[in-house]
Amino acid sequence: MGVAVIGASMTKFGQRDAWIQDLLAQAGEECLDDAGVTPTDVEHLYVSNMASGEFEGQTGVMNALAHDLGVLPAYSERVDQTSSSGGAGIYEAWQSVASGASEMTLLVGGEKMTHKTTGEATDIIASITHPAEYKHGVTLPSFAGMTARHYLERFDAPREALARVAVKNHRNGVDNPNAQFQKEITVEQALDSPIIADPLRLYDFCPITDGSAAMMFTTEERAAEIADEYAVVSGIGGATDTHVVHEREDPTVMGGVVESSKEAYEMSGLSPEDLDVAELHDMFTILEFLQLEGIGVADQGTAWEMAMDGATAKDGELPINTSGGLKSKGHPLGASGVAQGVEIYEQLVGEAGPRQIDAETALACNVGGFGNCVITTIMEAAE
Amino acid sequence: MTLEGGKCPNGHVSYPTHPRCPECGEPQEETFDFSDERGEVVTWTTSTATPPGVRQPNTLAIVEFDVDGDAVRALGQVTTDDVETGDEVEPVYVEELRDPDVGLKRENPESQEWGGYRWDPV
Numbered sequence: 001m002g003v004a005v006i007g008a009s010m011t012k013f014g015q016r017d018a019w020i021q022d023l024l025a026q027a028g029e030e031c032l033d034d035a036g037v038t039p040t041d042v043e044h045l046y047v048s049n050m051a052s053g054e055f056e057g058q059t060g061v062m063n064a065l066a067h068d069l070g071v072l073p074a075y076s077e078r079v080d081q082t083s084s085s086g087g088a089g090i091y092e093a094w095q096s097v098a099s100g101a102s103e104m105t106l107l108v109g110g111e112k113m114t115h116k117t118t119g120e121a122t123d124i125i126a127s128i129t130h131p132a133e134y135k136h137g138v139t140l141p142s143f144a145g146m147t148a149r150h151y152l153e154r155f156d157a158p159r160e161a162l163a164r165v166a167v168k169n170h171r172n173g174v175d176n177p178n179a180q181f182q183k184e185i186t187v188e189q190a191l192d193s194p195i196i197a198d199p200l201r202l203y204d205f206c207p208i209t210d211g212s213a214a215m216m217f218t219t220e221e222r223a224a225e226i227a228d229e230y231a232v233v234s235g236i237g238g239a240t241d242t243h244v245v246h247e248r249e250d251p252t253v254m255g256g257v258v259e260s261s262k263e264a265y266e267m268s269g270l271s272p273e274d275l276d277v278a279e280l281h282d283m284f285t286i287l288e289f290l291q292l293e294g295i296g297v298a299d300q301g302t303a304w305e306m307a308m309d310g311a312t313a314k315d316g317e318l319p320i321n322t323s324g325g326l327k328s329k330g331h332p333l334g335a336s337g338v339a340q341g342v343e344i345y346e347q348l349v350g351e352a353g354p355r356q357i358d359a360e361t362a363l364a365c366n367v368g369g370f371g372n373c374v375i376t377t378i379m380e381a382a383e
Numbered sequence: 384m385t386l387e388g389g390k391c392p393n394g395h396v397s398y399p400t401h402p403r404c405p406e407c408g409e410p411q412e413e414t415f416d417f418s419d420e421r422g423e424v425v426t427w428t429t430s431t432a433t434p435p436g437v438r439q440p441n442t443l444a445i446v447e448f449d450v451d452g453d454a455v456r457a458l459g460q461v462t463t464d465d466v467e468t469g470d471e472v473e474p475v476y477v478e479e480l481r482d483p484d485v486g487l488k489r490e491n492p493e494s495q496e497w498g499g500y501r502w503d504p505v
Contacts, residue, residue, distance in 0.1 A: 013434040054487065123434035123487045131495035132399040134488075135480045136460045137430075137437030144447055145428030152469060153426075242405060246445045246456045251426065329443055 088335020237263025
């Protein structure tokens with residue numbers, strides 16, 4: 001059964017006073033309104049969230065949201081796949097409609113993080129690592145530092161290329177009113193910012209963020225009846241790589257990106273050349289290169305050239321992260337994959353405002369851990 | 384004190400050990416200790432933003448060991464901040480790599496080991 005997206009919303013990302021239950025409800029309500037769906041029509045509700053228990057001491061968020069939105073007695077479930085919980089939520093929502101189990105599925109992703117110190121938030125995220133890694137004090141940023149060094153040394157790529165990813169995504173974020181940062185930066189600022197995980201500096205990293213995002217899924221048949229504009233999920237794939245990062249054969253290959261995008265291309269009958277726009281999981285600047293290579297847009301060791309020659313800019317041959325990406329828009333863990341879906345939906349139905357580009361086909365790649373779990377989604381504008 | 388890797392009947396090796404071989408799914412029936420070996424730094428970083436209970440800065444490296452012809456990689460702290468890719472290192476045992484009494488696992492520090500090996504440039 002064909003699956004369509006008929007509505008989307010996201011809250012302002014950044015430092016928010018609201019706690020998780022209210023953040024989720026805000027995006028959920030706005031999505032119901034955007035889709036023109038009555039709460040009681042919702043048959044399945046998925047809530048993407050990595051760690052509300054660890055961050056806030058609040059568990060059972062799917063039940064809380066179902067009650068708050070008046071979607072009872074809908075089936076509800078919390079989806080945790082660490083940083084790719086949002087993408088995994090898209091996968092669950094797609095499955096629920098494609099299987100015929102639900103005709104109207106609401107997906108809401110959210111995280112409340114900024115009340116913790118940077119060290120505490122980093123520790124919660126680092127707890128996804130294997131105990132043999134965790135005891136050494138490894139953090140996700142330090143994995144990024146080691147991988148970036150290996151990439152730059154092995155492929156003789158200039159350090160400036162990473163800074164250009166940050167500059168581009170900050171530029172894109174200026175046009176996104178929901179982005180945490182709506183501020184341009186320069187290559188010099190990025191290269192002069194404090195070292196966080198050598199050779200990566202402050203501007204190579206996404207911030208810690210509060211926020212929520214939501215999407216409404218239904219069948220293509222129902223969408224054609226009730227929606228003026230909608231998008232179709234034409235391909236989706238999910239894959240898992242090693243838990244222990246150093247056990248991967250090649251540190252510069254994100255196996256989960258390769259495998260999940262292969263599945264998504266096969267299902268949709270599309271190839272990398274068909275993409276008009278993509279949202280990639282730029283939690284760290286280096287990840288934009290590894291994903292461009294993983295999804296088959298660039299050969300291994302060459303994606304940095306796209307950043308240098310502007311190919312991934314909004315007016316380039318394949319705009320990447322028109323939303324501002326995680327880098328500028330922010331990264332509220334469970335919300336991020338859903339917010340990627342919101343951006344490509346808005347691009348496909350012509351609701352992206354100043355960020356709008358001419359797009360018929362779009363891809364979103366959501367990465368959990370350091371490539372440990374990956375969901376790739378391809379959506380197309382409805383005919 | 385051992386730096387213990389696992390080996391399956393098909394000869395695949397890994398560090399750390401797993402109940403089943405990550406490559407072929409066969410049980411890892413053998414273990415091997417490579418704490419007396421020397422290895423080569425594949426890549427490294429110095430992390431300046433470390434979680435509670437972790438030294439700051441924290442220099443980490445992925446090191447590759449040749450164990451009877453098999454390449455085995457391991458992540459670990461480095462004894463110094465002065466390290467380069469390609470450096471030869473040897474493992475040295477440290478009883479507590481980070482303070483288990485602070486941070487997320489402080490309520491249940493017995494859930495994992497906290498001792499292990501740092502890489503010392505030769």
